[in-house]
Amino acid sequence: MPDKLDDVARLAGVSAATVSRALRGVPGVAERTRTRVLAAAAELGYAISPAASSLATGRTGTVGVIVPYVDRWYFARLIAGVERVLREAGISLLLYNLGDDTGRARFFAGLPLRRRVDAVLVLSLPLSAIERELLLGLDVPLVTIGTEEPGADSVGIDDHGAAVTAMRHLVQLGHREIAFIGEDAPVPLGFTTPLRRLAAYREISHAVCREDGRAPDAAFETGGGFTVAGGERAMGALLGLPRRPTAVFAASDEMAFGALRALRRTGLRVPDDVSVLGFDDHDLAELLDLSTVAQPVAELGARAGERILARLSDGKILTSPxxxxxxxxxxGSTAPPTTR
Structure with missing residues (x-):
């Protein structure tokens, strides 16, 4: 096997420098030339050293992904979307799972991704000013999903607007007593997404209460921790109220699944007795006939991956998210309320 680029260069009819750039994926090499170089390298059984490539380009071929919970459906789908785009570009992911406040503090104290990644992607985690400065201080592109940070590119959805749409659907069906299953208090890791969905719920439900001349019922707001078990627990609490709601808006499909299970166990029918509306369009939502707000989770990840590639290519931050x-x-889980 040859130990120099010269043999590949002679076979491909190009310079050794062109061979080096083509094999390392450096921009500026014509696609026809790159194809010829790759064919020559394959014929001669030549592969450029990853270490040498890293030294020559100053890049690691790796993107660091900071994820709050690696075992949640939403984050797994985001990661899959990112990975697909970056894998096609020959870039690997290095995951850092925080898990809780202790893990978060440990991560930012040690910053283990230093000099190990070409870019950083943060999933749905609002950064403190110190955390943001630490990541920007790595001098690599910073991209976020679900939050907006100065100095970073961002990708997301309009959580408030989407939740308003969900609530308006229930109101238009005729529901006046609508409960909300959201995040437990205090909100873990400083997440802002649950708060935006809660604010939308209050905006619509309080308007309905004003129209009816009654005060909002604080007991209609309960936490489910964005898990199936939490949603089931929260639904059980709502069913224990003196007057149960006619509809429930859950801020995630997984909590809605738990609510459906609680209703089924108590013998109540969905949507005849209680309508249930979720948020996400989880893979199981159609199977369970759950009405929901669909957000393009995998596409969010893919778009973030595309922004990372763009930043690595030209270094420019896009001014708008x-x-x-x-x-x-x-x-089938939502319908007009029945007369009680």
Whole structure:
């Protein structure tokens, strides 16, 4: 096997420098030339050293992904979308799972991704000023999903607008007593997404209460921790109220799944007795006939991956976030309320 680029260069009919650039994926090499170089390298059984490539380009071929919970459906789908785009570009992911406040503090204290990644992607985690400065101080592109940070590119959805659409659907069906299952208090890791959805719920439900001349019922707001078990627990609490709601808006499909299970166990019918509306369009939502707000989770990840590639290519920060559309998906779990 040859130990120099010269043999590949002679076979491909180009210079050794062109061979080096083509094999390392450096921009500026014509696609026809790159194809010829790759064919020559394959014929001669030559592969450029990854270490040498890293030294020559100053890049690691790796993107660091900071994820709050690696075992949640939403984050797994985001990562899959990112990975697909970056894998096609020959870039690997290095995951850092925080898990809780202790893990978060440990990560930012040690910053283990220093000099190990070409870019950083943060998933749905609002950064403190110190954390943001630490990441920007790595002098690599910073991209976020679900939050907007100065000095970073961002991708997301309009959480407030999407939740308003969900609530308006329930009101238009005729529901006046609508409960909300959201995040437990205090909100873990400083997440802002649950708060935006809660604000939208209050905006619409309080308007309905004013029209009816009654005060909002604080007991109609409960936390489900964005898990199936939490949603089931929260639904159980709502069913224990003196007057149960006619509809429930859950800020995630997984909590809605738990609510459906609680209703089924108590013998109540969906949507005849209680309508249930979720948020996400989880893979199981159609199977469980759940009406929901669909957000393009995998596409969010893919768009973030594209922004990373763009930043690595030209270094320019896009001035405005990419806001992807959501849509209301109506299935069998929502219907007009029955007369009590």
């Amino acid at each position: 990419a806001i992807l559309r959501t849509r209301l998906v109506l299935r």
